[in-house]
Amino acid sequence: MNTITKYVVLLTLCLIATGMSAQETQKDSIAYRENGLKIDRLTELKKTIQEEEREFLKAEVEMINERLEKGLITKSQAEKLKKEAAKKRALNIENRIAIIDNKIALLERNDAEYNDGNSESVMIGVSLGKFSGFSFSKNKPKKYDKRTTSDLVFAVGFNNAIGEGQKIGDEYTFMQSGFLELGWAWKTRVFKDNNAVRLKYGFSFQWNKLTPKDDRYFVQDGNTTTLQTFPSELTESEFRITNLVFPLHFEFGPSKKIERKNYFRYSTYKHFKIGIGGYAGFNIGTQQKLRFKEDGDRVKEKIRRSYNATPFVYGLSAYVGYGSIGIYAKYDLSPMFKDQTFDQHNLSMGFRFDLD
CATH class of the missing domain: 1.10.287 (Helix Hairpins)
Incomplete structure (x- = not known):
C-alpha cells in the first residue's frame, strides 16, 4: 500500500x-x-x-x-x-x-430508552409545541339511568317481487334473489320505570336483488320499464336496487333489570322480543348485470341507470327474535317502478342480527 x-x-x-x-x-x-x-x-x-x-x-x-x-x-x-x-x-x-x-x-x-416495565401509555393524543395532547380515561362514572343504547343491525335473506294476481316465484327465481341490510339503530325505553316497550330507530342501507326467469332482463323505454326476453341465452341476469332508509319499530318484550350500587340497566339478553314498524327513504342506485355469450366470447355487462325506479321508498317491516338473533320480514308499499301500468312490490324474508 x-x-x-x-x-x-x-x-x-x-x-x-x-x-x-x-x-x-x-x-x-x-x-x-x-x-x-x-x-x-x-x-x-x-x-x-x-x-x-x-x-x-x-x-x-x-x-x-x-x-x-x-x-x-x-x-x-x-x-x-x-x-x-x-x-x-x-x-x-x-x-x-x-x-x-x-x-x-x-x-x-434515566435516559429516554429506559424501560420501567409498564407498557401502558399515560397519554393518548397528539402534541404540538406546548400543547400536551388529549387524555382519555376509562374510569368515567356510569350514567345512573341510560334510557338509550345503540347497536349494529345486519339482515340477510330471500327477496322477491309480487303484484296483483302474482305469487312469490312467478317472475323471479326464489333461491337466487336475495336482500342484504346493514345499518345502525338506537333503542330508547318508552316508559320511565319499565322496559316493556322500546322505540328502535336509525338508518340502514338495503340491497334488493332480483333474478328474472326464462332469460329475461329489464328494458327501459322512456318512462316505461318492462321485462323482455334477451336475444340470446343468459348465464346470469341480476337486477339490484339500493336504498337508504330510516326504519322505525316499536319493540316489545321482557327484559332483566340489572342493579348496581351507582347505576342500573335493562338487558334483553336471552329474552324474546317482537318489533313492528316500517321504514321510509330514498333510492340511491339501480344496476343490472348480464352475462352471456356472443360470437363464442363471454360477455359481462353492468348497466347503471334509473330504470324508472321509485325515488321515494317506504314500507312495513317486523321481526321476532331471541337475544340478538331474529326472523325478519319487510314489504315495500311503494312500487318498484314509478308510473307503470302494472305495479310490483319488493318482499323480503330472512334473518336479522341486532349486535347490541
Whole structure:
C-alpha cells in the first residue's frame, strides 16, 4: 500500500468516526428533548387529573341528588354517599398524582430508552409545541339511568317481487334473489320505570336483488320499464336496487333489570322480543348485470341507470327474535317502478342480527 493510499484510508476512517460521533451526539440530544417533553406532558397531566376527578365527583353528587329527589334514598343516606364519593375522589387524586410523580422522577434520573416495565401509555393524543395532547380515561362514572343504547343491525335473506294476481316465484327465481341490510339503530325505553316497550330507530342501507326467469332482463323505454326476453341465452341476469332508509319499530318484550350500587340497566339478553314498524327513504342506485355469450366470447355487462325506479321508498317491516338473533320480514308499499301500468312490490324474508 503506497503513501497516498494510506492517507486516503486514514482520512476515510476519520470521517466515519466523526460521523458516528455526530450521530451519537444527535441521538443523545433527541433523547434529552424527548425526556423533557414527556416530563412536560406528565406535569400537565397532573392538572388534568385534578380537574377530571372533580368533574367525576360533581357527576356522582348529581346522581345522588337525583336518587334523593326520586325518593330512592333518604337524606342521611345521600349525605353518607356524598362523603364516601368525596373521600374516594380525594384518594384517587392523591394516588394518581403519586404515580405521575414517580414517573417524572424516573425520567429525570434515566435516559429516554429506559424501560420501567409498564407498557401502558399515560397519554393518548397528539402534541404540538406546548400543547400536551388529549387524555382519555376509562374510569368515567356510569350514567345512573341510560334510557338509550345503540347497536349494529345486519339482515340477510330471500327477496322477491309480487303484484296483483302474482305469487312469490312467478317472475323471479326464489333461491337466487336475495336482500342484504346493514345499518345502525338506537333503542330508547318508552316508559320511565319499565322496559316493556322500546322505540328502535336509525338508518340502514338495503340491497334488493332480483333474478328474472326464462332469460329475461329489464328494458327501459322512456318512462316505461318492462321485462323482455334477451336475444340470446343468459348465464346470469341480476337486477339490484339500493336504498337508504330510516326504519322505525316499536319493540316489545321482557327484559332483566340489572342493579348496581351507582347505576342500573335493562338487558334483553336471552329474552324474546317482537318489533313492528316500517321504514321510509330514498333510492340511491339501480344496476343490472348480464352475462352471456356472443360470437363464442363471454360477455359481462353492468348497466347503471334509473330504470324508472321509485325515488321515494317506504314500507312495513317486523321481526321476532331471541337475544340478538331474529326472523325478519319487510314489504315495500311503494312500487318498484314509478308510473307503470302494472305495479310490483319488493318482499323480503330472512334473518336479522341486532349486535347490541
